Amino acid sequence: MASTDSDTITFPAASPKQTYVKISALDAGHLTLPESLFVTDAEPGKRSTVPSLSFLIQHPSSSSTKGTTNLVFDLGLKRDISGYRTAQQHHISQRQPTTLSPDVAESLQAGGFQPSDIDVVILSHVHWDHVGTPSDFVNAEFVVGSGTLDLLSNGGGKLYPVELFNADELPRARTKELPPVRDGDIAKAFERQTAHVWAPLGAFPATVDFFGDGSVYVVDAPGHLTGHVNLLARVAPGRWVYLGGDCCHDPRILTREKGIALYDDGCGGKRSVHADTEVAAATVKRIGEVVGVEVVVAHDKSWREANRGRFWPGSL
Incomplete structure (x- = not known):
């Protein structure tokens, strides 16, 4: 659904x-994906x-010799x-069949x-189906x-052991980690190093104005998963697009037709596909x-099928 800046009090006017x-x-x-692991009341x-969508974002930039800064959000599967x-x-053997080509x-x-x-790659998170090549x-x-770099090196507890991540995959000399989303000296030190400062934006408690001109926001x-981020971008007067990564794995969760499924964690308890189900549910809500924002999540099969003309070199 499109909107105008004047009737959307959630975000700042152009x-x-x-x-x-x-x-x-x-x-x-x-x-x-087996539906029962992702949504409530799944068909047995x-x-x-489903796809693992990535996105090319072209930002007009006088600082670039090309006149444009080219950003890719998420890298999908490895070919x-x-x-x-x-x-x-x-x-991956439990997620077959897979399609590896075309990749990004x-x-x-x-x-x-x-x-x-490509000048910039932003990863929503570092699960295998988003890191690509x-x-x-x-x-x-x-x-x-x-927290992503620590997760890659040390894992995230028994449900997210280090063996599920490739610690040496990102080029460390060319990789920047966003600061912690909290007050205090540590966050301020990170912000000084990265020039990225978290600030509230409408409904979102923590966002980074990535280019400093209100065109693209990184949203906590x-x-x-640790370090999971989304993108919010202005694509035209009154038109915003929200790239939701793995905030949920089925658009019916966003519309509340379905809920986040829980299943046996193998340790006598229940878990979901999220590291913290309660926090993930609050993010989805x-x-x-x-x-007035078009929301696209990474694994939305129906969106992909209905929007083939909006794939590169087409646009949203």
């Missing part, structure tokens, strides 16, 4: 010389092959499955771009949410209540 960005969806592989035994670790391979690099090339043309992006700065979207 400035007189407002910058807008062009967003294009990118195919980045498919995986197959139903499995759906070479041998690049996954043993524990990841076991997980191939999708960019089909529209006339090369991976080397970082080595393709030789000129890009990588940006990840707070906690609950799914916040996103679902935002007015």
